[in-house]
Amino acid sequence: MRIEPVNESTCIVYFGDRICDETAGLVKQATDIIRATLSDVITDLVPSYTSVLVCYDLERIDRFDIRSRLRKALKQTPVAAKDELSSQTLELPVYYGPEVALDMEDVCEFSGLSVEEVIRIHSEQTYRVYAIGFSPGFAFLGSTDPRIAIPRKSTPRLKVPVGSVGIAGTQTAIYPSATPGGWQIVGRTPSKMIDWDSESLALAQIGDRVKFRSIARDEFVSLGGQLDEL
């Protein structure tokens, strides 16, 4: 663990130098601990793949005290099992049909696989939420099976429809709102990834596990999925 200053009210804590499950577990655990023990001085926390950015209130704590309180709070040896317990597994229904899988042809060409095989590979594994960012509720999931790990589009779309499920190299994600984006779209979920009126706001939290469930067009529509939006 490395704590480095960023500016007069921010520091960053690094837990590793590469993306892996172990580091992601440490990030999640540290985020929970910092939130629980330093809430009197913290204004914001930004966890990501290998680090947690800590924003603090300079009126309440200075750079020396934040460092020593972080050290003290994070000293407990990480317990891997605890991480497993505190993260939920989300099952997200996804319609992989041709009306919504805007880049499925390219993925098939890239992989040399059939549509059915791509869907099976994408939906049979469990992913981990490594980071949330880009736009509110945009969860970066890893890691995509190497066979379907197609790079981003060379020209991003100006508007990716809400709920689109995309692949970018070893990552996969759902677009919670209609934004520009360059990920290769293979399906669409009817689930609301972000809801300002709900308690938790974002459906997926860092450290959670996500599994996709392939659904038929009828179920997609009955769950409130939109087909016409482009």
Add this chain to the structure above:
Amino acid sequence: MSFEVLNPGMLTLIQDIGRLGYQHIGVTTGGPMDEHAFLWANRLLNNPLSAAQLEITFGRLSLLAHSDTSIAITGADLGARINNQGVQPWQTYEIKQGDRIDFSMPVSGLRAYLAVSGGLRPPLKLGSCATVSREKLGGLDGQGSKLQTGDRIPLGTPQKTPRASVPYSEIPDYRKPLRLGVIPGYQYPHFPRSERTRFFSGEYEVSQNIDRMGYRLAGAAIQCDLDGIISEGIAYGAIQIPADGQPIVLMKDRQTIGGYPKIGSLSALGAGQLAQRGPGASVSFYPVDVADAEARRMIFNRRLRDGAPGIGK
């Protein structure tokens, strides 16, 4: 109690101190581009320091007062007039029902702040009314809209406030070439010595590509040993160096995480001074220790607490 918007100008946004505590789900903070001017405006009126105000970018805003109150104007001089009488920023003014407040064009600086006694009272979204258009959060409608003609801005109950002005020593000159302290950090060790020297000795120009997300600068290109990094949290004022080597300073509406190398970060007060510069303005950088940035902010906070003659503590 309200102000009516007769003309919203180019870009007038409701901002409070920012939407804090939601960056972990990717929600940016928003908030005032220039904290120095924003905080002084609230201080002059004895408002809570986080109270909502108008952030007026470039000018052309016209308001009609539907009630008596006091206002403070700080930040850029956008040629403000009250009932057609020119008024200076960094002061409070009495407003009577039926008064008109107009802003024309920038004389110096880019963003003016207009605070009202008791604060603006728009609805809150995630605890804040800070307008972030990209995220469709905040503002009068809670949907991230900028001010529109015909909008009625709800106001808090005015408190009796004495006439007050910001101490002269606290009023910045936005026309001066800007020299900003950079706290080395993040990927600083991955910038070769020659590149750091180039960065700190060069002169940069504020480009046309400036908005509430970031300020793109133009000048000597800087190269990093790393092409990209594992995405990590971006602090307010962080200086990102993309592949073309032209620095981007990340401002209040920045994305919460990003994968470009960063050479360091400005202080919040430094980033606020940059936010008052428009295209063509000159900017240069010097390295500062985080201790220095911390001390400067503590001094600013102290001066703000002390206030000015006439303002209660």
